[in-house]
Amino acid sequence: MPRNRQDVDREAKVTEIREAALRILREGGPAALSHSAVAKDLGLARTAIYWYFPTKDDLFVAALTDAYAEDLGDPPETDDIMPRLAWALERLTALQPLTHALHERARHSPAAAELETALLQGLTTRLHALLASKVPPEKLAPITTTIVVFFEGLLVQPRPPEERLRLLEFLISELT
Template identity: 75%
Template sequence: MPTMPRNRQDVDREAKVAEIREAAVRILRDGGHPALSHSAVAKELGLARTAVYWYFPAKDDLFVAALAEVYAADLGTPPAGDDVMARLRWAVERLTALQPLTHALHERARHSEAAARLEAALQESMCSRLRALLSPRVPAERLDRVTTTIIVFVEGLLTQPRTTSDRLDLLEFLVTELT
């Protein structure tokens, strides 16, 4: 039978944070933002709810930590190569799957500094990656405008109920026209 630590000082903080974050990711993927709570994480890990609060004082802290992991896992490794459309299709399909979580992040960003920081970091990362992908094909003086247009278009596209085929056809039309 494993021995229980006498107090939090006996627990490796980073290991416990990682364990809680992993449980939060599982809950977030299974039930979305509404399912995520300190109680749900504590129950999954067999901890007291106050133990989760010790490491993540607010639900938004827990949500942001878990969502950052989800985004890193789902969007961190795009397909290799320089085929713009293949990479954009890949990203749009992943973003489509993540849309409920992205919507929750956007809602929480209006009330939570931690959520607002994550949202801004994700936006900057997407812009930077898209700029790098487009830079060989788009003149420098148009690059920022084309990048912004594609991002705004994709964000709008993701809020509409469209088939995968329709979504990707519209994306290809836009990118072809802009590049």
């Protein structure tokens, strides 16, 4: 019998569900994440998860948002472009299976499409801030777009880490 948790604060419940969803997502990928899997992990009734995350996409987006925040939230403290871009590229490469699932779900899910847009805007904003003092203002937008497209291309056509770094160094030396 699932446990009764009426005494637990709503935000604490949501946090606990999100943590379990993230754990399941990291361990088993998008296919393993479900309301039932989270409920089983937490010893709750499946309906308790639906109360906070009505659809599988809502659950997936919450877990993936946490994965991105965890994995991309603390870039290296340096003004040097290359270490920061190399760090971001490696982090995004590690998240590639989840990002691919996000792109697939974004076609049908408003919640996934919203996260996809926010992720792209966040990446673009960070790149603008990183590059603003290094490139002329009139080149900032096209260079930022080129780097984003380059990152996306490497995520679709994976390369070994040393080749990714070599290609990134070449791109940055040509653009800046």
